[in-house]
Amino acid sequence: MATATLRCLFSRTTTRTLSPSFFSCRFAQSSSTPLRALHSFFYRNFNSRNFCTASDYIPQYSDTAIAAGLNLDDRIPATIITGFLGSGKTTLLNHILTSNHGKRIAVIENEFGEVDIDGSLVASHSSSNEDIVMVNNGCLCCTVRGDLVKMLLELVRNRRDSFDHIVIETTGLAKPGPVIETFCSDELLSGEVKLDGVVTLVDSKHAMQHLNEVKPRFVVNEAVEQVAYADRIVLNKIDLVSEAELEALLRRIKLINGMAQIKQARFGVVDMDFVLGVGGYDLDRIESEVQSENSHCVHGHESGHDHHKGHHHDHVHDSAVSSVSIVSEGTLDLDEVDDWIERLIEEKGDDLYRLKGVLSVSGSEERYVLQGVHSILDGCPGKTWGPNEKRISKLVFIGRNLDETALRKGFKGCLV
Numbered sequence: 001m002a003t004a005t006l007r008c009l010f011s012r013t014t015t016r017t018l019s020p021s022f023f024s025c026r027f028a029q030s031s032s033t034p035l036r037a038l039h040s041f042f043y044r045n046f047n048s049r050n051f052c053t054a055s056d057y058i059p060q061y062s063d064t065a066i067a068a069g070l071n072l073d074d075r076i077p078a079t080i081i082t083g084f085l086g087s088g089k090t091t092l093l094n095h096i097l098t099s100n101h102g103k104r105i106a107v108i109e110n111e112f113g114e115v116d117i118d119g120s121l122v123a124s125h126s127s128s129n130e131d132i133v134m135v136n137n138g139c140l141c142c143t144v145r146g147d148l149v150k151m152l153l154e155l156v157r158n159r160r161d162s163f164d165h166i167v168i169e170t171t172g173l174a175k176p177g178p179v180i181e182t183f184c185s186d187e188l189l190s191g192e193v194k195l196d197g198v199v200t201l202v203d204s205k206h207a208m209q210h211l212n213e214v215k216p217r218f219v220v221n222e223a224v225e226q227v228a229y230a231d232r233i234v235l236n237k238i239d240l241v242s243e244a245e246l247e248a249l250l251r252r253i254k255l256i257n258g259m260a261q262i263k264q265a266r267f268g269v270v271d272m273d274f275v276l277g278v279g280g281y282d283l284d285r286i287e288s289e290v291q292s293e294n295s296h297c298v299h300g301h302e303s304g305h306d307h308h309k310g311h312h313h314d315h316v317h318d319s320a321v322s323s324v325s326i327v328s329e330g331t332l333d334l335d336e337v338d339d340w341i342e343r344l345i346e347e348k349g350d351d352l353y354r355l356k357g358v359l360s361v362s363g364s365e366e367r368y369v370l371q372g373v374h375s376i377l378d379g380c381p382g383k384t385w386g387p388n389e390k391r392i393s394k395l396v397f398i399g400r401n402l403d404e405t406a407l408r409k410g411f412k413g414c415l416v
C-alpha cells in the first residue's frame with residue numbers, strides 16, 4: 001500500500017550562526033512602515049477577519065508601542081514548495097539546500113509513495129546527519145494537516161536555535177489551499193511561524209496537458225490549484241520545450257494567476273531571493289506584488305486610465321480558475337469596500353483563493369493595502385501617496401468561477 005510520510009530534516013549546508021546584527025537588520029528592513037506593520041501584526045493575530053476600516057487606522061500607537069509590536073514579530077518564515085508530480089520540487093529543494101544563502105533551513109517533506117525516494121535524494125545532496133522525524137501517513141493537504149501543525153510547533157519550540165527558515169515540500173498531488181489556510185487560521189501556529197510564500201514548480205513539458213485536463217465535477221485539478229495559489233512560479237525544464245510552447249504555457253499560467261512572479265529555469269536553478277524571503281503574505285510587500293509585470297492589467301481596467309493601451313487582453317477562460325485584475329483611478333470609500341468584500345467572502349469565500357490590493361481611499365493620504373486567502377483578510381494603511389502621484393487602485397483576485405463583471409461592478413460601487 002502506498003503511504004505518505006511527513007518528515008523533517010535540517011539543512012547543515014550552511015552552518016553560519018546568525019549574528020544579532022542579522023536579526024536587527026531583518027527587523028530594520030521590515031520596519032520601514034512601522035504603523036502598517038503593527039496593524040498587520042495586531043490584526044493578523046487577533047482577528048480572523050482582519051480588515052480595518054477607515055476609523056480604525058488613525059495613528060494611535062506610540063513609537064515605543066510600534067517598536068514593541070515589530071519586535072514581537074520574530075516568527076519563523078516558512079516556504080511551501082508545490083508543483084505537479086515530477087515538476088522538479090526535489091530538484092529545487094536540493095538547489096536551495098546547496099546554495100549559499102546564509103540561512104539554516106529545516107525541511108519538512110511530505111512524500112507519497114512506498115519508497116521514500118525524495119528523502120534519499122535530498123540527503124545525498126546535503127552534508128550529513130539530517131534529523132529526520134517521521135510524523136504520519138497521508139497527504140499533507142488532508143489528513144496530515146494536524147501533524148504538520150504539531151511538527152512545526154515542536155520544531156520552533158524545541159529547536160528554534162537550529163534554523164531560521166522552514167521549507168515544506170508537498171507531494172505532487174497536494175492541494176496547497178488547505179495548507180495555506182492552516183498557516184493563516186491556526187492561532188498557535190500563526191503565532192510562531194509565518195507563511196513566507198508558496199513556490200510552485202511547473203514542468204514546461206507536461207504542464208499544459210495537466211492544466212487542461214478536464215476533471216469530473218467536484219474533482220479539483222491539482223495542477224491548476226498549485227498555479228493559482230503560487231506567489232512565485234518556477235517554470236522549470238525549459239530545456240525540453242520550444243520558445244512557442246513556452247510562450248503558450250506562460251499565457252495559460254498568467255490567466256490562472258495574474259499575481260505571481262514567474263521565472264524560467266533549468267533544473268530548478270533560480271536566485272535564492274526569488275524563492276526565500278518572498279513575503280507573499282506581508283502587507284508591506286503587497287504593493288510591489290500587485291505592481292509586478294505579471295499582475296499588471298490581466299483583464300483590462302477601469303476607465304480614465306489609459307497607459308496600458310495596446311496590451312494584449314486575453315479574455316478567453318478555458319478553466320474555472322482565473323485571475324481578475326482591476327486597475328482604476330478615483331477614490332474609494334473604505335467602509336463600502338469593507339462591506340463589499342465582506343459580502344463577497346460570505347458568498348464566495350470558498351472560491352476566492354487569493355486577493356491582493358492597493359487602494360486609494362477617501363479621507364486618507366495613505367494607500368490602503370490588503371491581502372487575503374479565502375475568508376481570512378488582512379488590511380491596513382500603507383505608504384503615503386506622493387504630492388503629484390496619480391492615485392491608482394489595484395485589486396487582483398484569483399479564484400474559481402470568478403464573475404468578472406460582478407467584481408468590476410462591486411468595485412465601481414465603492415468609488416466615491
Ligand SMILES: Nc1nc2c(ncn2[C@@H]2O[C@H](COP(=O)(O)OP(=O)(O)OP(=O)(O)O)[C@@H](O)[C@H]2O)c(=O)[nH]1
Pocket residue numbers: 083084085086087088089090091092118171172201236237238239240265266267268
Ligand atoms: N530535463 C530536465 N530535467 C529536469 C529538470 N528539473 C528536474 N529534472 C528532472 O526531472 C525529474 C523529476 O524531478 P524531481 O525534482 O524529482 O521532481 P519532483 O517534483 O520532486 O517529483 P515528485 O516528488 O515525484 O513529485 C528528475 O529526474 C530531475 O532530474 C529540468 O529543468 N530539465
